[in-house]
Amino acid sequence: MHGVSLAALDTACIVLSGAALVLGRWRIARGDVRGHKAAMLTASAFAFLFLVLYLLRGQLEGVVHYDRTGPQRWIYFTVLTVHTILATAVVPLAAVTLSRALRGRFAAHRRVARWTFPIWLTVAVTGWLIYLLLYVF
Numbered sequence: 001m002h003g004v005s006l007a008a009l010d011t012a013c014i015v016l017s018g019a020a021l022v023l024g025r026w027r028i029a030r031g032d033v034r035g036h037k038a039a040m041l042t043a044s045a046f047a048f049l050f051l052v053l054y055l056l057r058g059q060l061e062g063v064v065h066y067d068r069t070g071p072q073r074w075i076y077f078t079v080l081t082v083h084t085i086l087a088t089a090v091v092p093l094a095a096v097t098l099s100r101a102l103r104g105r106f107a108a109h110r111r112v113a114r115w116t117f118p119i120w121l122t123v124a125v126t127g128w129l130i131y132l133l134l135y136v137f
Contacts (some may be wrong), residue, residue: 006053010050010057014050017046018121020039021121023035024039079133083123086119086122087123090116090123093112093116093119093120097113
């Protein structure tokens with residue numbers, strides 16, 4: 001991919017996923033069910049695309065090692081640990097949340113979405129931070 005790294009591309013996907021997630025939450029808070037559904041399906045599509053690109057990048061480029069020292073290293077590994085644990089948890093949570101909504105089980109959807117939203121948003125934000133710490137700072 002000339003001029004665009006896979007790391008930047010998959011990070012753009014998680015940024016768009018997080019933005020759509022926030023938009024979806026905002027839409028449902030205003031009673032816009034159709035807008036909420038569209039935003040959440042968009043968030044899910046970008047999260048899925050992120051995962052595909054992330055796995056592809058791992059196969060093509062291998063593991064990126066963080067070689068900095070000092071406090072920045074501890075910050076990086078703390079963010080990475082939180083991100084990894086929550087990213088693992090959010091996949092089944094998001095699947096259940098989406099499944100319940102698509103089957104019209106809205107009360108059950110809301111119960112799990114209360115947990116899914118903040119975890120997913122944290123995963124998105126920590127994903128952005130990991131990219132910044134690895135490639136920018």
